[in-house]
Amino acid sequence: MRRNNIALHTGVSEMIAKIEAVLGALFGPLGRELARMPATAFRHLLPGF
Numbered sequence: 001m002r003r004n005n006i007a008l009h010t011g012v013s014e015m016i017a018k019i020e021a022v023l024g025a026l027f028g029p030l031g032r033e034l035a036r037m038p039a040t041a042f043r044h045l046l047p048g049f
Helices: 002-036 039-045
Strands: none
Touching: none
């Protein structure tokens, strides 16, 4: 029974790694563009602070 749990966790870990890769591919370009923006460009996002 223990061997089945290890196989299950290995499968889940692989699935999570694939999901992370997809999310990285989707949001990576956005993150790089946001990183290029100066900090003053974000001031309008937090009104009242």
